[in-house]
Amino acid sequence: MRATAEEIAMNEQVHTGTLGALAQAKPNAGGIEMAKVRARNVNVFYGEKQALKNVSVDIPARAVTAFIGPSGCGKSTFLRCINRMNDTIPGARVSGEITIDGEDIYDPRLDVVQLRARVGMVFQKPNPFPKSIYENVAYGPRIHGLAQNRAELDEIVMSSLEKAGLLREVKDRLHESGTSLSGGQQQRLCIARAIAVSPEVILMDEPCSALDPIATAKIEELIDELRENYCIIIVTHSMQQAARVSQRTAFFHLGELIEQGDTDEIFTNPKNRRTQDYITGRFG
């Protein structure tokens, strides 16, 4: 069903050339060994307005990290720094350092398209292409040249749909439009599309906020399965969702990273008063 660790490692080598990158990752001040994504003193400005202030965080591989905080706290802004989505916003300026497996992703020589293949993204509203289910998933592997022939492409599409927990529901209608699916299925299609290019990191920006509880539970179950092979970062407004799906939690407030730690600890005994006030629903 799921890709084994070796398959993923193989994919990483083949598609992104990060051979041995994990072995190079070092323990760090954040207390996480083998941090996949490391940010140091990240500042983001939209024109004059500073959206992120000196954010430093370590995000482990093969685990789910939740970013929580009130609207406008900078959590989505930070998420978008990790695949350089902020580059597309006019007037946005990013300073500081973000590395994936030790590699500076703001290095001018870095190919941003390649980066976005390594760092997939799932959005709040499911946004399948107005194409067939098959084409939605095949699109990425095709433009990145991941398949030599039709059989290989079929294989990638089927295994991605399988990993996204969608194959059973769509296998007889692969050539129907992606937009004909239900909201929850569309979101899993978007996850399959992200997985199809063998990313290492998957960013999810409130992936369940437009879904009903059952579709949400399916996505959460999927996230739990995917974390065996991917570094997952999820932005969510649901405290319960963060508590359910993540192993690490980071709390943002007014552009600052206030507190980060093990999810169990953050939700039972947060160290910072502002974290406590936020997660317990007190005036902030």
Place this chain on the structure above:
Amino acid sequence: MKEHIVRSYEEELALLDRKIAQMGGLAEEALGQAFDALEKRDPRLAEAVIDSDKAIDRLQHEIEDQVVTMIARRQPLANDLRHVIGALRIVSDLERIGDLAKNTAKRALAISHEPYPKPLMSGLRSMSERALRQLKDVLDAYAERNSDLALSVWRDDEQIDAMYNSVFRELLTYMMEDPRNIGLCTHLLFGAKNIERIGDHTTNIAEVVHYLVHGRSITDDRPKGDQTSSTLISRDRE
């Protein structure tokens, strides 16, 4: 501390504390009266204590129901989560304290026509006063979220244990002096044991208060002074 945005949530948490204070007050009263009944051979007071236990049990169920509802409806987190879980633990200790007071009152009924051995009762009296003060202090510590006071209650339980040891020895000696004392002394011994157990439940509550405030358990080993389970006064030593 800041108030919740949702006012009814804030009110529910406050109500929880009020009910615990009420339950604690009843448990205090039961303990004090149970000992008075034992000391003064007052069957009417003893009956009142036995009767008041129902109110304690009723409050326990009310509080437990409220906590379950709050978990279902509010999904409390962080200090709120510790608050409701702490409440759940405290009410079960208070309920046990109520039961132990009730049991002491029953023993007061059983010995209401027995003689009044004054020297024996003074040891028991100071033990029960001590237990009562500890219970008051721990309830104050809970109401004020005062972990220092809770910690001192937790440490001082050792003194109740020491008093219990000496009451235990006195009672044994009294029984050996005259076998006709055995009936009375056995009831007094159980009464003393009940008070000693109340001290233990009081330290449990102290631990909960510490957990509420700091989010972690007390890690020290509590000094324990009850040696009666290995005490034997044998003929050989005389």
